[in-house]
Amino acid sequence: MSESSGPEGAETPVAHIAHNARVWNYWLGGKDYYEVDQRVADRITRTYPSIREVARADRAFLGRAVRYLAGEANIRQFLDIGTGLPTVENTHQVAQSVAPSSRIVYVDNDPTVLTHARALLTTSPEGATDYIDADAHQPGAILDAATDTLDLAEPVAVMLLGILNFIADTQEAIRIVETLMEAVPAGSYLVLTHPTLELGGSANEEAMRFWNENATPPITARTRAEVARFFEGLELLEPGIVSCAHWRPGHTADDEKTVAQFGAVARKP
Template identity: 85%
Template sequence: MSESSGPEGAETPVADVAHNARVWNYWLGGKDYYAIDQQVGDHVTSMYPSIREVARADRAFLGHVVRYLAGEAGIRQFLDIGTGLPTVENTHQVAQRVAPSSRIVYVDNDPTVLIHARALLTSSEEGATDYIDADAHHPSAIVDAAADTLDFVDPVAVIMLGILNFIADTDEASRIVDTLMAAVPSGSYLVLTHPTLELGGEANEEAMRFWNENATPPITARDRAEVAGFFRGLELLPPGIISCSRWRPGHAADDEKTVAQFGAVARKP
């Protein structure tokens, strides 16, 4: 993305602070980022070379999960919170390829994400795709807005990939998850990924410190026990809470390299 690019007719201001959504897009090989995002992204990569593998594994995890949920699990509604900048194999593309009637609501509150999401996110004729400009700190407002597209009488897959790590207080992060899952019926799912200093991620501690001093929003790593707390009252699907690169429906892919990003899926009983 050039320093003035955006959808046709839209000007995007030059950014002077790196932002997660754009840096993540850069790590994924996208084009929607500014010079400052590339600079910070390259510096983080120099400190923690595996970060690109984390980003790509997180994206692949999304595809594995959505294909399973739209297929074998029969889910037709997806609430994707903290979606980031649109790239290849977005939630609606994966879900509607499996089940064209799928309905997807994306949620983010970054202005750059909003501009590009409105321009790029489309839908199959049978389904629906919508975008909500909302903050994850306000889950009730998200549910209220999503109800224009989703029917909360039927199961919903709540997707929160790499978003709770931007909620520094674990109690508040748990409250957000609890509020969202209380709003969806039995048979719904919670899908999470979360960075950790476990799984070989210890080398990432210094890189996270650099990020928090030079970019926004600040990030918090959590251990397995803390991540497990987000799934209280839910039924974890096998293989449980593991590196997101190794998660597959019902088992772990032992031939995949472990990355320091937990991934897990659970069903609301």
Template identity: 80%
Template sequence: MSERSDPPGETPPVAHVAHNARVWNYWLGGKDYYDIDQQVGDHVTSMFPSIREVARADRTFLGHAVRFLAGEAGVRQFLDIGTGLPTVENTHQVAQRVAPTSRIVYVDNDPTVLAHARALLAGSPEGETDYIDADAHQPQAILDAAADTLDFTEPVAVILLGILNFIADTREATEIVETLMAAAPSGSYLVLTHPTLELGGDGNVEAMRFWNENAAPPITARTGAEVARFFQGLELLEPGIVSCARWRPGYEAEDEKTVAQFGAVARKP
């Protein structure tokens, strides 16, 4: 087993099957993973060498989006669903650095993330952070629990980074987004990333097939048109739905390499 930082007294997760949260942590340079996660992660990398760039671009996108929302957009509430394992520049760190009174609710149902939830809760004294052990398939349950910390009469940024790809049915994934955004008032935002085969090259096809045969949960890639369905009724911010490495508030960064992950931010009118 690779080095990890399980809290004392916590039961470590089952580690005979690679899991997305731990493999993603490995790709980001973390240490909270097991041998099987590294093995699968290395094999995927051998098939699709830019996967680490995807992971890092996704994390950078989160920082750009949260800084913009907490700053220029004035958002003070963030609902981060499918947060994954704590690493550098988590949502609460970015948001509360800009606006210390920001309130953040993290949502995940992976036992490894739950074991590290205390690291996610160490926010600014002026703000508030909370963690909900819940499944993205049950958006209403998430909203009900989040209401203990967030005020849904005020704007909320709903963050769904690399999570809808684990909802195999596109209609169900769309309904999840609709339920979440229906509960958010005007002036709220949707922040989303999603893997795609349209930007990734031939290697991504075989890499995803290998992942789905050897790791959990399975991934569903979607086209730009399918991803656009998640934003129906919302106002996309420029530059729209693009490679997440190229997203910036209001303009496209042409110097950034395209990665096989769409990213976009939209406002609820």
């Protein structure tokens, strides 16, 4: 895809800096990216070849987590913050395939995602899907807007997949999670993925450094102990905080390659 055309249907100016939503879309096999995104993505892939596996494992984790929540946990409301560009098995598709009455609110503030929001707004006749143009740094505004679609008196699955790593200050990231989880009732869930250097080695560190020098927004990796702080006061589901490829994979976890992305789900008691 050329920079002159940009992502299909987009009306945004030509991009000169790689952006996470578009690069992630490229790694997932999508088509909504610019040449600059592909160049940066390919350079990172040469440095850290398993990055595509990270992207795909993260997406597969989303599917497993949402299927569990909409099925066994009987959750019917999902607040997906940091949605990214539409690709395979989006949250509403997975949730409504299990429970057609599921209600989903997507949140992102990337103009490319906004252009494609219409692709996220399909829904089953029994359910609802909405999109909020908002910044993860402003959880209060997100919650206010979400009430147009979600009933915050009923349990909600708050989904933060690969988004808190763009909040550089850990205390601010914790505050965001606390604000979101305080607003939802007991029986709600927190679903989270987060990149780490503990599982990826020096190549991952070099790849992140290159990203921060050549793309936006910058990434902050965190340790397992730091990620655990997001779940304080919540009940972690088994198997806890693990490589997202190993979270309830449906077969022996040893069959899945470890990727440098933590994944976990927890319930608010």
